Amino acid sequence: MSEFWVYFQIGLHHVLDIQAYDHVLFLMALVIPFTFKDWKKIILSVTLFTLGHTTALVFSVYKILGVKASFIEFLIPITILLTAIYNLASIGKSNKKGKINWVFLITLFFGIIHGFGFSNYFNTLLGGSSNSKLVPLLEFALGIEAAQLSVVLAVLVLAYIVQTVFKYSRRDWILVGSAFIVGVVLPMIIESVIWNQ
Known part of the structure; x- marks a missing residue:
């Protein structure tokens, strides 16, 4: 098996791991307000999230910046909660251009937070000099992007089915989906180890 495929699969698994569903929850929260016709905004949002994620890994791998793991593990569900509450x-409300640009910047920042959440594990996967770490990191990022796009597609298909077959309004879809995410993520915040420090 090629080295590319190894790191690509690690990226895929990182997003689609059923035990670590926070990444999928964030993607769900990010995509719930959109439909297929918003594909440009969706791709831009998901790509910015991946860019933030990869930037955090670069900072960590090259020892530019490190963040305490317990703090990041607390911030990850906070990003999910804030995204669902924003929905x-x-x-x-109308999507003015300035407001959309602000959302894109926040998505990039949230990607950085999520990237630091995985940086410790990723650093243990990489050995050797810092020169040999960039290519695996990019291969990993491609795996993340592919997995994220598959999650996004699944959420969009589900939204389409709910709104066309079951005749739920877009508003009801956003309300129920976002409320579900809030209900799942609140216990993650309450049970965070940060409260015991």
Whole structure:
């Protein structure tokens, strides 16, 4: 098996790991307000998230910046919660260009937070000099992007089915989906180890 495929699969598994569903939850929260016609915004959002994720890994791998793991593990569910709450708060409001740009910047920042959450494990996977770490990191990022796009596609298909076959309004889809995410992520925040430090 080629080295590319190894790191690509690690990236895929990182997103699709059923035991670490926080990544999927964030993607769900990110995509719930959109439909297929918003594909450009979706691809830009997901790519910015991957860019942030990869930037954090670069910072960590090259020892530019490190963040305490328990703090990041606390911030990850906070990013999911804030995204779901934003969905609930912005239902029915117009998407002005400035507001969309702000959302894209926040998505990039949230990607950095999520990237630091995986950086310790990724650093243990990589050995050798710092020169040999960039290519595996990029291969890993491609795996993440492929997995994220598959999750996004699944959420969009589910949204389409719910809204066309079961005749739920877009508003109801966003309300129920975002409320579900809030319900799942709140216990993650409450049970965080950061409260015991």
